[in-house]
Every structure is written in C-alpha cells, then in structure tokens.
Amino acid sequence: MITHLHLDRSIRTLLAAPTAATLFRVAAALLVLALALPWWRFSMVAPQYPFGLHVTTWFFALSGDVREVDELNHYIGFMPLASIASVERHLAFLAGPGAAALLLCAAAASARRARIALALPAIALPAIFVADLAVWLRYAGHHLDPHAALSGAVPPWTPTLFGAGGVGQFHTLSVFEPGFYLAGLAALAAIGALTIASKKQAE
Amino acid sequence: MSIARKDFVATIGAAALLAGCSTPKAGGSAPAGEETVAGLGGDAKAIIAARGLTPGDVAAALKTFVPLGKHDDFVMFASGGHSGQVVVMGVPSMRILKVIPVFTPDAYTGWGYSAASSECLNDGCVNGRLITHGDTHHPALSETDGDYDGRYCFINDKVNGRVAVIDLSRFETTQIVKNPHAADDHGHCVTPNTEYVIETTQYGAPIGGEYVDLTQSNYINYYRGVATYWKFDRASGRIDPARSFSVELPPYNQDLTDAGKLASYGWSFTNSFNSELAFPQGYKGGPFAEASESQNAADWLHIINWKRAEALVASGSVSKRNGMAFIPIDQAANSGILFLAPEPKSPHGVDVTPDGRFLIIGGKLDPHANIYSFEKILAATKRSNLKKDRYGIPILPLKDVMIAQVPVGLGPLHTQFDGKGYAYMSLYLDSAVSKFSLGDESGRGWELVDKLPLQYNTGHLSAPHGDTVNPRGGYVIGLNKWSIDRFTPVGPLYPRNLQLVDVGSDKEKMSHLYDAPIGMAEPHYAQIISASLLKPLSAYPMGFDSRTGKVSPKAPKPGTEGIKQEGDTVVVSMTQVRSHFLPDVVKVKRGQKITWRITNVEGTPNTMHGFALSGYNVSLTIEPGKFDEFSFVADKPGVFPFYCTDFCSALHLEMMGYFLVA
Numbered sequence: 001m002i003t004h005l006h007l008d009r010s011i012r013t014l015l016a017a018p019t020a021a022t023l024f025r026v027a028a029a030l031l032v033l034a035l036a037l038p039w040w041r042f043s044m045v046a047p048q049y050p051f052g053l054h055v056t057t058w059f060f061a062l063s064g065d066v067r068e069v070d071e072l073n074h075y076i077g078f079m080p081l082a083s084i085a086s087v088e089r090h091l092a093f094l095a096g097p098g099a100a101a102l103l104l105c106a107a108a109a110s111a112r113r114a115r116i117a118l119a120l121p122a123i124a125l126p127a128i129f130v131a132d133l134a135v136w137l138r139y140a141g142h143h144l145d146p147h148a149a150l151s152g153a154v155p156p157w158t159p160t161l162f163g164a165g166g167v168g169q170f171h172t173l174s175v176f177e178p179g180f181y182l183a184g185l186a187a188l189a190a191i192g193a194l195t196i197a198s199k200k201q202a203e
Numbered sequence: 204m205s206i207a208r209k210d211f212v213a214t215i216g217a218a219a220l221l222a223g224c225s226t227p228k229a230g231g232s233a234p235a236g237e238e239t240v241a242g243l244g245g246d247a248k249a250i251i252a253a254r255g256l257t258p259g260d261v262a263a264a265l266k267t268f269v270p271l272g273k274h275d276d277f278v279m280f281a282s283g284g285h286s287g288q289v290v291v292m293g294v295p296s297m298r299i300l301k302v303i304p305v306f307t308p309d310a311y312t313g314w315g316y317s318a319a320s321s322e323c324l325n326d327g328c329v330n331g332r333l334i335t336h337g338d339t340h341h342p343a344l345s346e347t348d349g350d351y352d353g354r355y356c357f358i359n360d361k362v363n364g365r366v367a368v369i370d371l372s373r374f375e376t377t378q379i380v381k382n383p384h385a386a387d388d389h390g391h392c393v394t395p396n397t398e399y400v401i402e403t404t405q406y407g408a409p410i411g412g413e414y415v416d417l418t419q420s421n422y423i424n425y426y427r428g429v430a431t432y433w434k435f436d437r438a439s440g441r442i443d444p445a446r447s448f449s450v451e452l453p454p455y456n457q458d459l460t461d462a463g464k465l466a467s468y469g470w471s472f473t474n475s476f477n478s479e480l481a482f483p484q485g486y487k488g489g490p491f492a493e494a495s496e497s498q499n500a501a502d503w504l505h506i507i508n509w510k511r512a513e514a515l516v517a518s519g520s521v522s523k524r525n526g527m528a529f530i531p532i533d534q535a536a537n538s539g540i541l542f543l544a545p546e547p548k549s550p551h552g553v554d555v556t557p558d559g560r561f562l563i564i565g566g567k568l569d570p571h572a573n574i575y576s577f578e579k580i581l582a583a584t585k586r587s588n589l590k591k592d593r594y595g596i597p598i599l600p601l602k603d604v605m606i607a608q609v610p611v612g613l614g615p616l617h618t619q620f621d622g623k624g625y626a627y628m629s630l631y632l633d634s635a636v637s638k639f640s641l642g643d644e645s646g647r648g649w650e651l652v653d654k655l656p657l658q659y660n661t662g663h664l665s666a667p668h669g670d671t672v673n674p675r676g677g678y679v680i681g682l683n684k685w686s687i688d689r690f691t692p693v694g695p696l697y698p699r700n701l702q703l704v705d706v707g708s709d710k711e712k713m714s715h716l717y718d719a720p721i722g723m724a725e726p727h728y729a730q731i732i733s734a735s736l737l738k739p740l741s742a743y744p745m746g747f748d749s750r751t752g753k754v755s756p757k758a759p760k761p762g763t764e765g766i767k768q769e770g771d772t773v774v775v776s777m778t779q780v781r782s783h784f785l786p787d788v789v790k791v792k793r794g795q796k797i798t799w800r801i802t803n804v805e806g807t808p809n810t811m812h813g814f815a816l817s818g819y820n821v822s823l824t825i826e827p828g829k830f831d832e833f834s835f836v837a838d839k840p841g842v843f844p845f846y847c848t849d850f851c852s853a854l855h856l857e858m859m860g861y862f863l864v865a
Contacts (some may be wrong), residue, residue: 068807071781075854085420149782 020200023193024107024119029187031068031100035059037179040131044049044069044170055081057133059179069187076154076168077145099125103190115197119190126183134161144147215474261336263716266705269296274728277667279680280342280356281701287337289358289369294667294731298702304380304672305367305376306337306360308681313814314376319749324802326364327379330412338362341391341459341728345435348394349464349559349672350459351369353736355440357390357400366391366402366433366678370440373740375749380442382430383525384410384449390460390473395672397435399509400442401462403473404428406468407454407482407774411525418562418832420623422482423593427532428452430460430473432509440752448516448528450535451595454480455503459552464672465559467577469510472562474547478502501545503551503592504564506580506599512540542584543592544599547573551616552663554642556626557672561606565615565628572615572628572639574607575647607646611637614655616662619669621676621706625652627669629661629681636664638713655713659685665729676732678716682726690720698722701729741808743828744769750864758802758830771794772834778804779825781813781852787860793840802830813848816862824849832864839862 009097040057041064051067054071062081070080099121106118142156154168164170209461262335269275275293278300279670287307291300306327308315317784336361342806355385356369364385368378373509382388390403407426409415415425456477469562479669481495489495512530515521515538521528535541546553549564554563555577555742562575583589583604588652589597614632621627621640628637635693642648663682667675746758759776761839764785766775775794778785791797799809803812805827814823814831818839825831846859 065807071805071807074850075781149857 018192018196020115020197021107023101023189023196027119027186027189027193027198028100028103028120030105030182030189031096031103033127034182034186035096035100036181037182038063038177039176039179039183040133041175043115043173043175045173046169046171049170056177059096059129059183060089062089063110065111075148077148077151079140081146084140085132088132095121095125104184106190106193117195117196123187123190126180126187129180130161130182137161206229206782211685212370212821213437214855216635217320225545235387243688244427249551252348257274259714263714266293266708267297267668267703267717269293269298269404269816275734276739277514277675277678279405279665279729280344281665281682281726281729282339282342282358284340284727285338285362286724287339287341287342287360288723289342289356289725290721291374292701293734295703297531298467298718299700301374301755302723303369303376305339305358306334306363306365306368306379308335310822311560311824313467313825313831315699316820316822317749319831320376320835322750323376323379325781327367327381329362329365329381334363334365336362337365340389340726340728343391343393343400344730344732345397346393346395346573346671347397349468351668351671351730351736352397353730353732353738354842355397355435356730359388359402362389363391363407364404364441365400366400366444366668366856368435370752371739373743373855377749380433380444382429382431383444384431384451384529385614386412386778388431389428389458392460392471392670393435393461394432394462394471394509395464395683397437398446400435401471401587401799402431402433403457403460404430404452405458406456407477407574409733409824417482418455419480419482420814421479422454423755426454426482427448428454428457428475429529429729430457430471430494430505430507432512436794439533442863448512448521448530448843449524450507450509450512450530450541452505452541453532453592453596455801456551457505458750459553459554460579461553461562461670463555463556463577466546467555467559467562470577471507472551472553472555473507474546474553475503475505476551476567497549498799500548501601502548502550502566504544504546504550504562504575506542506544506584508584515829518549520769532594532596533627536591536594539584542580542589543596544575544580544583545601547571548703554620557622559672560644561641562627563618563628565611566779567631569614570610570615571608571647572611572618572626573728574609574642574646575604575794576606576644578605578644579606604801607642607649609637609639609649610650611651617664617666619664619679620674621669621679622674623676625706627664627666627679627706629657629664630654631662632659633837634659634661634683634775636661636679636713638711652711654702655714657681657683658689658700658718659683659687660844661702662725663728665731667733669729669731673697677705678731679704679706679713680728680729684725686718686720689718698725720728741825742806742810745806746802746830747828748830755830757800757832759800760802761804766790772798773837775799779814779858780846781810781812782847782857782858783852784814784847784860788863789860790863790865791837792865793837795837795848796834797835797837798832800830800832801825803827805856810851811849812844812851812858815847815848817843819843819862821845822848837862840864 038056042055055064058169102118109115127153138158141158277294279292281290289303301323305313314320331777340361343357344351353653370377371731385404386408389405428451431449436443455475456474460473477496478499483492485491520746547569549568552565564573612630612633616629618628638653661681665680681702701719703717746754748755803825810827843862
C-alpha cells in the first residue's frame with residue numbers, strides 16, 4: 001500500500017541531485033535507446049523524384065531507398081552504399097551494446113581510472129560515428145569508378161555531412177537523426193556521472 | 204446565355220488564379236446582354252476575348268479543369284468496343300489514363316506476346332481457335348453491398364460470348380472464360396456482392412454451337428439464349444466455372460441485364476427484342492430482321508430468381524451441359540426461377556433504381572421510360588393463374604407490374620441515377636439525355652424535368668456509381684456513337700464522342716461540359732468509380748508472375764542471370780535494370796528452342812523497361828519487379844539487336860544487346 005510517507009520519499013529522491021551511479025545507468029539507457037533509432041539521413045530531390053530519395057543510417061544498418069540510390073550512383077561510379085563502412089557496421093553490433101554495458105560497469109566501479117576507462121567508449125561513440133562518416137563520404141566521393149558511364153560528367157566531390165548540398169540534378173540534405181542526438185545525450189550523461197563521482201571522491 | 208451566380212463566383216476566383224492575379228482588376232462592365240465574363244483579371248479577360256469564349260465556355264472549362272499535378276475525383280472504365288480493350292479515364296478532366304488490353308493483343312504492354320498473357324488469351328479460345336479480338340461491351344466493377352469496391356472489373360466480349368476479369372490491384376487482365384452455352388452475349392453485370400458475374404446472350408443460337416439449319420421451326424425449337432451466372436471466387440480473384448450455371452432462355456434475343464439490389468436482391472432482369480421469334484430472311488427476299496423482329500407491340504422482360512436457381516444447382520438436381528450446370532427452360536419455369544412480363548417495343552435497357560424497388564425500361568421504339576414495381580412483380584410471381592408463353596414460362600400481366608410511364612422522347616435506351624432522386628435516360632433518336640424524377644409505388648412523382656441535346660446518337664449513359672445503391676451524382680456522360688462536327692476532321696473514320704454533362708450544379712437544368720474524342724471503337728458502356736476506392740500497386744514484388752499472381756521461382760534475379768541448356772531448350776535468364784540487360788549477348792544455334800525469361804529488377808515505381816527483339820516478333824513492357832517469359836524457335840540465322848523500348852534513362856539508347864543465331 002502506498003502511503004504519503006512513501007510518496008514523499010520518492011519525490012524527494014527524484015528531486016535530489018542524481019548520484020554518479022544513477023547517471024551512468026541513465027546514460028546506458030539513453031545509449032540503448034539510441035541504438036534502436038536512426039542516426040543520420042541523406043535526402044535527394046530531383047525533378048523526376050518529387051517525393052525525394054531518402055537513405056537512413058542506423059547504428060547497425062542502412063534503410064530507405066538504398067537500391068534506387070545505388071542504381072543512380074552506378075552511373076557516376078559511386079560505390080554501393082552497402083560497401084561503405086561495412087566493417088564498422090559489423091563491429092557496431094559489438095561496440096554499441098558493449099559501450100552501454102560498460103556504462104553499467106562504470107556505475108559499479110569505485111576506482112576513478114576504471115570509471116573513465118569504462119565510460120570512454122560511450123562518450124566517444126558519437127564523435128567516432130561522425131568522424132567515420134565524414135571520412136567515408138569524402139573517400140567515396142573522391143574514388144568514383146573511372147569506367148562508369150558518366151564518370152566524366154560529375155567531378156569528385158564530398159557529399160555533405162550536415163546541411164544542404166547538391167550533385168547533378170539533385171539537391172541534397174543531410175541531417176542527424178534522433179539516435180545520434182540521444183547518443184550525444186548519453187555521452188553528456190556519462191561525462192556528468194564521471195564529474196559527480198570525481199567530486200564525491202575528492203570530498 | 205446566362206451563367207449561374209455560384210458559377211460566376213467560381214469563375215472569378217479560378218480565373219484569377221489562372222492568370223496569377225491576386226486582385227482582379229476592375230475592368231469596364233460589359234453592356235447588358237453582351238456575352239462576356241465581367242470581373243475577371245486583365246490577363247484572363249484577354250485570353251477569353253482572344254479565344255472568343257462565352258461565359259458558358261469559361262464555366263465549363265473551370266468545372267472540368269483539374270489543376271496541374273492534381274488528380275480527378277472519379278475514374279471511368281469504358282468499354283473499348285470492338286478494339287477488345289477497356290479504356291480508363293479521369294472524370295471530370297476526361298483524360299485517358301490507361302488502355303487495358305483484354306481480348307486483343309497489344310504490342311505496347313506485350314499483351315499476347317508474353318507467355319503469361321498468351322496463356323490468358325488461350326483460355327478464351329473458341330472451339331480450339333485462338334481469338335485475337337473482342338467486342339467489349341459492359342464493364343462491371345465488383346461490388347460489395349451493392350456499391351463498387353474498386354477490386355475488380357469484369358468485361359464481356361459480345362461477339363464471342365466471353366467474360367474477362369481485370370484485377371484492379373494491377374489494372375491487368377487476369378482471366379478470360381468462354382461461355383460453353385453461348386455463341387455471343389450482350390447483357391453483363393454483377394450481383395450486389397459479386398457473388399456472380401451475369402452474362403446473357405444476345406442472339407438465339409443452338410446451345411453449345413452445334414449446327415441446326417435456320418428454319419422457323421428449328422429457330423423456335425433449337426435456337427436458344429441463356430443467362431449465365433459465373434461464380435466469382437474473391438479468394439482467388441477468379442471465376443470458377445465449376446460453381447457457375449446457366450438458365451436456358453427462349454430465342455427472344457435478350458439484351459441488357461441488371462441485377463436486383465436491396466429490395467430486389469436475389470433477382471436479375473433481362474429484356475429482349477424478339478418476341479416475334481423472327482430471324483433474318485432478307486437473303487431469300489423475305490424480311491430483314493430489323494423489320495420482322497419489330498412487329499409486335501411488346502417484347503419480354505425476363506425475371507430470374509438467381510438465388511432460387513443457385514439453391515437448385517446446390518441441391519444436385521441440375522444436370523450439366525458442355526461441362527457446366529444448365530437449367531433448362533421447363534425446369535426453370537416450373538421451379539419459380541423464370542418469369543416473363545411484357546415490355547414496350549424493342550427495349551434496350553432495364554435498370555434497377557438505387558433502392559431496388561423499381562425497374563426502368565427504355566423501349567427503343569416506344570417514347571417512354573416505363574416504370575415497373577418490384578413489389579408488384581414479386582406479388583404477381585406468387586399468383587397461380589398466370590398464363591404462359593409457348594415455352595411454358597409464366598407471364599406477369601403488364602397492368603399488374605407497370606406503375607408509370609414518363610414521356611421522355613424518342614429512342615429511350617439506358618438509365619443512370621444521381622442519388623438525389625433523379626434518373627437520366629439516353630434518347631438515341633432524339634440524340635439527347637432526359638432527366639426525370641423518381642416517384643413512388645402509386646405511380647405519382649415520375650415526371651420529366653429536363654432534356655438536353657447530345658452530339659450525337661447517344662447510346663449508353665454513365666454516371667458516378669450511377670447503377671449502384673449509392674450514386675454519387677454530379678455528372679452524366681453520354682457515350683455518343685457519332686461526333687460529326689465536334690472535332691477536327693481526321694478522315695472518314697470519325698472519333699467517338701464521350702460527352703460530359705453537368706447534372707450537379709443546377710437542381711433541374713443540365714448543361715454540357717466537355718467533348719472527349721475517343722480514337723478507338725465504340726465505347727459502349729462505362730462505369731465511373733470514386734478514385735479514392737482504387738488502391739493499385741505502384742510496383743511489383745521482385746519476380747512477380749502475372750499467371751500465378753505470385754513471385755515465381757523461375758524469375759531471374761540479380762546473380763542468377765545466365766544462359767543454360769535445359770533438355771532441348773536454351774533458357775535465357777535475364778535481368779534488366781537502368782541501363783543494361785544481363786546477359787546482354789545471347790548466342791544460340793539455328794533451330795534451337797529458346798525460352799527467354801526477363802525480370803525487371805528495378806524497385807522504384809515508374810521505372811518500366813521494354814524489350815523488343817528484332818525479327819522475332821517480340822515486344823514487351825515490363826513493370827518494375829515483374830517477370831515475363833516468351834518462347835520461340837531460333838529458325839532464322841543472323842544477328843538480331845534487342846533493346847529497351849521504354850525510354851528509361853539518359854542512357855536508354857545504350858540499353859541494348861545482341862541475339863546471335865549461328
């Protein structure tokens with residue numbers, strides 16, 4: 001039976017400053033949620049594609065109009081989307097859940113260096129994702145198949161990582177999706193947890 | 204000519220948009236009586252003046268104009284007459300959206316060139332002969348609870364007595380059945396839940412097509428008509444001949460048929476025009492059929508209780524003829540299945556009102572819309588003292604079943620409804636459409652309201668859901684046989700004229716909206732469905748086979764392409780995608796049998812590819828995801844280019860290959 005005393009205690013707990021362990025667990029939960037959501041989306045609009053073509057990047061996979069974009073890309077010799085960061089996507093099955101699990105371990109760790117080491121993968125994850133994506137976009141855009149039908153028609157270029165761009169008759173728009181932002185929040189929560197833990201240890 | 208106030212307001216608004224003017228300029232007011240459209244922006248006025256348009260022209264244009272990129276509210280399925288096809292058009296724009304090949308091969312779609320479509324055509328063989336034409340007459344959209352449901356369209360072939368199924372998930376013909384009891388047909392409709400597709404004969408002929416010499420005695424004794432009830436199986440999307448049946452009819456030359464609905468559910472009605480039991484004798488100096496079949500003042504309305512017939516067939520007491528259940532005249536008459544009622548001279552249409560309570564019959568040679576009460580028909584069928592015709596069929600007295608006549612004009616043919624209490628009847632001889640109010644059981648309220656000339660010789664009419672329990676109103680389309688002066692001359696073969704009439708803007712008066720030329724055969728009848736009820740696919744799942752309606756294990760897929768010898772046949776497994784074929788070179792030896800399989804492996808809507816092979820009579824259009832197949836013998840050595848016939852990409856011309864026969 002829930003009494004006024006119980007409710008009062010629960011409310012006070014919620015309003016109180018979170019402990020490092022709680023924040024690590026929140027960070028882990030945010031990261032798990034992020035892994036279930038899309039991270040980045042690339043949209044292309046052209047006169048004959050009034051509804052646009054959309055490719056969504058998840059932490060583990062690609063979805064959307066991958067076939068059609070590949071179909072168009074083959075004219076300019078752009079590599080198939082599935083071959084971009086394929087190793088990373090395989091590693092992601094280990095890295096994503098692993099980073100979340102390490103955050104839970106960090107919640108239980110007492111040594112400062114151990115906490116940092118355990119939280120670091122989750123903190124670095126969004127930055128690694130962005131850096132890897134940027135490298136691949138530049139690589140793919142500058143390694144067009146010279147034997148492709150329209151290889152001479154489109155000069156090497158780097159598809160935009162964020163914001164508007166264009167190639168041929170297409171206008172493009174790249175945006176980060178909720179999964180990426182949640183992963184960022186998870187990283188911030190982990191940093192917060194490390195800070196709280198360090199302060200508490202210093203006291 | 205005047206323009207209604209609400210049309211006038213609409214004219215101002217829409218024309219301003221057309222001209223790109225947000226504020227119409229104050230132009231000089233037109234003198235009273237002058238035919239100009241006042242109040243329009245300067246650009247619009249200039250256009251109207253330059254083109255010499257009247258206010259009526261402008262109103263009609265605005266009522267039919269569908270803004271760029273927008274869609275029509277309704278879609279019409281019109282028979283293509285003896286082109287053997289079905290035409291799909293938007294309403295009110297009257298734009299042709301598609302021509303669906305049915306009974307006739309079509310090089311554009313590959314109908315009759317691919318194995319799947321050839322098999323479908325072969326199913327419609329008559330006496331073992333492949334028939335490559337048809338006379339499509341009465342499209343019948345599938346119905347649920349008496350209203351169109353947008354799933355299937357059935358179409359009959361008058362000349363060969365066949366019925367085809369068009370699957371509206373893909374707008375493609377999926378089945379053709381040949382009536383084993385009929386040489387030809389005319390009437391064609393569905394029952395309210397598409398339990399059956401009804402097909403009725405036109406001209407009396409010996410059942411099954413055997414030879415019987417044409418004499419008066421033989422005509423009476425051996426020539427027959429039938430009403431065939433094709434069982435439609437929704438689960439498979441196919442007509443099931445094993446569960447279908449025919450009711451034998453006298454050779455009265457049956458004409459249109461309509462199914463009862465709501466109050467008259469379970470019955471169907473077919474009229475006829477040869478109570479004289481006459482036949483052509485002009486060849487020996489006797490009367491032509493046009494005269495000998497028009498002597499009597501009345502013909503026979505056939506009233507059939509199909510629910511009772513269905514039960515009789517289910518009871519096992521009906522024998523088969525030519526492999527399908529067949530209820531002879533005497534069995535039908537004695538079982539309370541078949542009745543006759545007199546109807547005015549040489550009728551064409553019998554049409555059931557939306558509530559199912561009344562039948563409206565147009566006698567071509569009688570200037571009335573004749574109104575029959577189903578309640579009175581039903582009561583009369585229960586009487587025991589009915590007279591019978593020479594075939595033993597009970598006759599319902601005319602005075603007991605007809606409740607009113609509306610003097611509509613000359614040559615009444617066919618009736619549609621608007622759901623607002625009015626009926627519209629075409630008048631062939633007057634070349635007009637008449638509008639009359641629907642009355643009641645006592646015969647009161649059936650009155651002519653308006654009449655509008657049509658250009659020219661109107662056959663059937665079509666209105667949105669105009670023969671269902673829920674007509675939508677707004678428009679009536681006259682399916683005119685002649686166009687005379689309505690279009691730019693294009694030689695002695697004139698276009699037909701589908702004429703759109705506005706019946707929704709004014710409570711009583713009808714007005715012309717648009718003339719739509721049809722550059723193909725007579726559009727005999729059409730049905731118009733709300734566009735929102737149609738939910739077609741935009742692309743097929745990869746490897747879709749038209750024959751089975753499923754993905755085929757034989758369909759080539761990316762990675763499985765190649766050329767293999769299977770027995771004595773060379774099997775080519777090819778994929779096509781922008782902008783190449785794989786394999787793009789096929790080498791065989793003279794005399795080898797070839798089975799060529801192609802899958803369009805595109806996944807994006809609208810990415811069609813064609814395939815045409817020089818010298819071997821092959822032409823296909825393959826929609827994204829679809830699998831097609833064709834076979835032939837490589838009997839001519841040489842080098843034969845093949846290419847994509849559908850302009851698919853900037854490198855379309857490069858989408859080609861070679862077939863080499865050594």
